[in-house]
Amino acid sequence: MFRDVSFGQYYPTNSVVHRLDARVKLLLSLLFIIGIFFIQSYFGFILTAAVLIFIVIMARLPMASVMKSVRGILFIVLFTAILNLFLIKEGRVLVHWKIFTITENGVHTTIKMTLRLVLLISGASLLSLTTTPVALADGVESLMKPLTLIKVPVRDIAMIMSIALKFIPTLFSETSKIISAQKARGASFDTGNIFARAKALLPVLIPLFVNSFRRADELAFAMDARCYNASEKRTKMKKAKIGIGDIIAMLFMCSFFVVIILERYYFPTIGINMDQLIFGGLV
Amino acid sequence: MQNIIEVKNLTCIYSRKTPYEKKALDGINLGIEEGSFVALVGATGSGKSTFIQHLNGLIKVQDKKTMSVSVGGKSLSDKKNLRNIRFEVGMVFQYPEYQLFEDTVAKDIAFGPKNMKLPAEEIDKRVRKAMEVVGLDYDTFAERSPFDLSGGEKRRAAIAGVIAMQPKVLILDEPVAGLDPAGREEILLLIKKLQEEVSPTVILVSHNMDDVARLADRVIALKDGKVVADGSPKEIFADRELIKESGLEVPTATRIADRLRERGIDLSENIILMSELEKALAEKLEDRNV
Numbered sequence: 207m208f209r210d211v212s213f214g215q216y217y218p219t220n221s222v223v224h225r226l227d228a229r230v231k232l233l234l235s236l237l238f239i240i241g242i243f244f245i246q247s248y249f250g251f252i253l254t255a256a257v258l259i260f261i262v263i264m265a266r267l268p269m270a271s272v273m274k275s276v277r278g279i280l281f282i283v284l285f286t287a288i289l290n291l292f293l294i295k296e297g298r299v300l301v302h303w304k305i306f307t308i309t310e311n312g313v314h315t316t317i318k319m320t321l322r323l324v325l326l327i328s329g330a331s332l333l334s335l336t337t338t339p340v341a342l343a344d345g346v347e348s349l350m351k352p353l354t355l356i357k358v359p360v361r362d363i364a365m366i367m368s369i370a371l372k373f374i375p376t377l378f379s380e381t382s383k384i385i386s387a388q389k390a391r392g393a394s395f396d397t398g399n400i401f402a403r404a405k406a407l408l409p410v411l412i413p414l415f416v417n418s419f420r421r422a423d424e425l426a427f428a429m430d431a432r433c434y435n436a437s438e439k440r441t442k443m444k445k446a447k448i449g450i451g452d453i454i455a456m457l458f459m460c461s462f463f464v465v466i467i468l469e470r471y472y473f474p475t476i477g478i479n480m481d482q483l484i485f486g487g488l489v
Numbered sequence: 490m491q492n493i494i495e496v497k498n499l500t501c502i503y504s505r506k507t508p509y510e511k512k513a514l515d516g517i518n519l520g521i522e523e524g525s526f527v528a529l530v531g532a533t534g535s536g537k538s539t540f541i542q543h544l545n546g547l548i549k550v551q552d553k554k555t556m557s558v559s560v561g562g563k564s565l566s567d568k569k570n571l572r573n574i575r576f577e578v579g580m581v582f583q584y585p586e587y588q589l590f591e592d593t594v595a596k597d598i599a600f601g602p603k604n605m606k607l608p609a610e611e612i613d614k615r616v617r618k619a620m621e622v623v624g625l626d627y628d629t630f631a632e633r634s635p636f637d638l639s640g641g642e643k644r645r646a647a648i649a650g651v652i653a654m655q656p657k658v659l660i661l662d663e664p665v666a667g668l669d670p671a672g673r674e675e676i677l678l679l680i681k682k683l684q685e686e687v688s689p690t691v692i693l694v695s696h697n698m699d700d701v702a703r704l705a706d707r708v709i710a711l712k713d714g715k716v717v718a719d720g721s722p723k724e725i726f727a728d729r730e731l732i733k734e735s736g737l738e739v740p741t742a743t744r745i746a747d748r749l750r751e752r753g754i755d756l757s758e759n760i761i762l763m764s765e766l767e768k769a770l771a772e773k774l775e776d777r778n779v
Contacts, residue, residue: 218508386547387588390580391650392572392604409600412590416636 215275217335222451223265224336228345230452234459235333241463242325244470249480251321253469257462258328265336275331276324283323290316339371344446361440369425380417384410492520493658493690494544497557501539501548501714513539515714521692523657526684528705528722529694532736536714537694541660544692545578546571561657576605579656579688583663585647589635594625594646597635601654619653622686623679641672645679652687659688663695677704702726702740702761710735723759742766 218224223231238257245251262272276283290312297311334342347364354360385395388409395406469480501514513536521527529537542548543558546565550556553566560578563570582588591597595616602612620627623645630638635646644664652659661680665673677700684691695701701708701722708725710718717735718725726732726739739747739761746760746769754773760766 383582384588386542387580387582387585388600389547390545390575390582391601391654392575393600394572394604409588409590413588416590417587 215271215331215334216338217267217271219266221264221266221336223261223332223455225451226336226455227446227448227452228337228341229348229446230448230455231333231337232342232345232349234455235330237459237463238329239326241466242322242329244466245322246318246470247479247481248318249484250466250469251318251325252484253462253465254325255321258325258332261332265332267332267335271335272328272331276327279323279327283320286323287316287320290319339374340368343367343371344442348446373421376421377414377418381410381414384413491523493523493561494521495557495559496520496543499540499543499550499556499558501536501543501551503539513714514543517714517716519709519716519719521658521690524689525707526690526705527692527707527709528701529692529709529711530696530698530701530737531711531717535711535736537711538662539714540711541580541662541692541694544658544660545575545580547580576601576654577656578658578660579651579654581648581651581659581661581664583666585651585664586635586640586643589643589647589650592634593632594620594635594638595627595631597646598650598653601650605654615653615655616649619649622652622683623649624675625649641668641675644668644672644676648676648679648683652683656688658690658692659683660692661694664693665695665697665700680704698726698738698740699742699763702742710737712736722761726761727759 242254245254258272262269291308292306292312294309294312294315295307297309299307299309300313301308337345343364346367347360350358350360350363389395393406393409395403395410397403398406473480496517496519499514499517500512503509503511503513515536517540529541531537539548543550543565544560546558550558550566558565560574563574565571565574589597591600598616598619599612602615607615616631617627620630625642625645630642630646635643638646648661648664659680664680665676668676680691680693681704693701693704705722708718708720708722709716710725710731712735718728718731726743729739732739738744742763742765743761746756746758746766749770750756750758756766756769756773760769
C-alpha cells in the first residue's frame, strides 16, 4: 500500500543542482518565488520558464517529476482561471453571451495568473526534488540560527524536526506491515460506511501508537546513553560549505532577479516594452 | 501428494519507472505439496518476504496474463477468491507481537475468526483451542491485556491469533527472531505441533540453518529474486559450492563435522543435525575402543 511512497519527492540524480548547499537552495528558491510575484509581462514569464527548464535540465530531472507537483494544484489553477476569465469586466469585450462576458484584460490576467501559479509550484517543487528532507532541515536550522538571540530554542526545534523527518519512512513501513498483518487476519479497510471504516482502522492505529511510544522511549534512552544535551553547542559531522557551484548559482539567480526588476521598473521609464518588441501588435 | 500452492512465472518489480525501481522476484516457478514443511532461506533482500506475501494476496500479481499464484486450485488473481484464501493461508509476520491491539488476549485472538463471520460459539471454541495449542492457559491469560504479557507470551498470543483461523497453510516469517534460547525452543516445538494439529502445510522463513535442518523436509533458497536451490536439507547442505554462492551457511553440526574431517576423523559428509553428529562420533569412539 505504502510501498511506492518514497518520502517527500526527492529524486536522486546527484546532479550539480543536487549538490548545492541546502541553505543556498532555500534562499534562492525564495528569491525565485519573490521574483515571480514581480512579473507583469509575458517576457518575464517566458524568461522565468526558460530559467526553470534550464534548472530542470541541469538537475537531470524528468520533466514529468516537476509536472507531477503541478498536477496537485490543477484544481486551484483551473478555479482561479475560470473566475478571472469571467469576472474581470474591464477592457475591450471579446465575447458576450447572456450573463457571461469575456474581456481582453480578463484573458490576459487569466493567462498570467495561470502561468504565475504553475511557475510558483514548479519552482518550489525543484527545491524538494533536489534536496533530501534531512539536508533541508539542516538548512532551515542553519538559517534560523540568528533567532537564538531572541531565545528561540533553534537547536531543539532542529532536533525535533530531523527526528520527525527520519522516522517518517519508518512509520510508513511499519504502517504497511501492520496493515498487511491485519489484512492477513481478514481485516478489510475499504468496505462499509464511514463509521465502519474508521473502526476498521483501530487494529492498525493502536499498534502503531503503542510501537511509536515504545520507539520514542528507546530513542530517548539511546540519546541519553550518548549524553545528548540540547543546550550544549553541537557540531556537525558533515559541515556544509559554500562552494564555487553555490556562488555560480547565486550569481545566476540574482541576475535573473535583477532582470525581472529592471524589466518591470526601469525599462518602461526608458521607453522599452519587451512584450511589444517580441510580440509586436499581438499583445 | 497434491500441490496446495502453485506459483507460475512470478516476477515482481517495486517502484516501477522510478530511480528506486527494484526487481524483487524474477521468474519464480514452484509448487508446494500439501503436508510438506518448507524452509525458505536466502540473504536479506533476496525476495523472501515479497514471495510469501504473494501467497495470500497481500501483494498482487503484477501481470495476470503471464503469471499466476494459486492456492488449493483457486487463483489469487480472481478477486472473489482473495478473502477466502487469506483465511486458508495463515501468515505470521516477523515480530507478530507488535500487531496485537485488543484489550484482552481472547479478543485479539478472536479478531481473525470474527472476520470470517463465524458463529459466536465457534469463535469461542477456536480461541480456546488456539490458546491451548500455543500453550497459553485460557483461565490465566484470556482476560489479560496483551500488552502486559512477557515477550514470549506476546508472541505466542499473536501466533494464536493466526492459527485460530485454522488455516490450511501456515507461513511464518522468522518466528524466533529476538527470542532467548528457551523461547526459541518453545516456538520451534510449537511450530511442529501446529503442523500436526492445525495446519498441515508449513512454510518457514528462517536464517538459522540449524532450525532449517531440524524442521524442514524441503529447502528453497532464493537469491536476487530467483530460486537458486530447491531440495531436501541433506541435498542442499551437501552442495557446499551452492551454499556459498547463495550466500547461505551450513548447519553447526555440518561445520563441526567438516572441521573434524579436516583433522583426519573420517565422518560422513551428510551430517546436518547435532544428533547425527553425536551418533557418528559415538560410533567412531566405539570403533577405537574395540
